[in-house]
Amino acid sequence: MCSCSSAHYVLIFLAITVTGGSAVSSVQVNLHDSATLPCSGRCSGLVRWTVYHNPDDVLTECDQTSCRSKEGYQMIHDQYLKGNLSLIITDADYSKRDTYTCDCDYLDICDVTLQVEFLKTSVQIESGDSLVLDLDLSDPVKVIYNSTAAAGPPSGPICTVHRRSLQCTPEYTQRASLTSGFELRRMTSSDSGVYTIWDTKYKEIIHVYTVTVQDNHQSLDRYLGSVVPMWKKVLGKFALSAGLVSVIVAFVLLIVQPKGNEHPCG
Known part of the structure; x- marks a missing residue:
């Protein structure tokens, strides 16, 4: 009886060892x-x-x-x-x-x-616009900022989000809010950088946003850079056409102009 019980316990131990x-x-x-x-x-x-x-x-x-x-x-x-x-x-x-x-x-x-696998997204916005980041899940997450601007704010965690609760460092309290995602208002070129959504429960990266904020004068320069060459081409074609017309008109006048020693009435 005892030997049978001992064998039974040995089998249980082996099963736990193999499967566990x-x-x-x-x-x-x-x-x-x-x-x-x-x-x-x-x-x-x-x-x-x-x-x-x-x-x-x-x-x-x-x-x-x-x-x-x-x-x-x-x-x-x-x-x-x-x-x-x-x-x-x-x-x-x-x-x-x-x-x-x-x-x-x-x-x-x-x-x-x-x-x-975490997502990677590149974002380009204008100075003064709002940046909206998709949080992708309702678990507690942190928004971590890494600056790429020469005079950008310090890098590190800037806000913690849990469902509809938002806690931010003093520098971001007045600019951050929860809308369709995490919104950061009044962006400037110094806010350019990498924004990481970090899942605090699983300690994993969820989403990485590479954000570039362009000043208005940079946008104007880029616009003029694309427009001016186009107008140069148009004006060049116009000047070429005008010159060709002038040559044709002069040639016609030369043909129809009466010679100096001839009288129209004969």
Whole structure:
């Protein structure tokens, strides 16, 4: 009786050792792309995918008969029968970044972390305009500024955003607000730089904006730089046409002008 119990505990220990020590792999995709979290193995029972920290929330599950899934998640039954237990996430947004677990009859088979690549955007605006940055998610984020202007303000975190709450350093309190995104008013050329949206929960970069603010006189110079050559071409063509007309008129007058020793009445 005792020997049987001891053997039973040894089996439990081995099962925990084998299944609990599985390495965590990772998958990285672009925002809103479909993501496939790979996992393979034979399971004649129930296969489930859950979020690692919430094993009671089943995203999708398959048995020998069929599969059942929440919206946005999928397993393919034919592949499951062949040993492909991969989880498909149809729209990988930032809210789906997490570590996912696949288990067979509640024994861990695979742990896979989903990572979403951060976005990069270049922005050009005029001096005096507002800069609007998309925050991309509702988790707490920080807006971090790195100056590229010679006389720009100090680099570092300038504002913290959590849902509709906004806290900024004194230099930005009167200029910053939440509209359709994070808005910074009355931009000047000294505000040019790199603005990073940092997810404080996952400690990851979400979005990087490279911002160039042009003074009005720079815009005027650029406008004149494109307009003046055009007018030079127009005026050049006009001068060429006028010169050609003058030559033709002079030639005609030379032909029709009476000679000096001839009298019109004969």
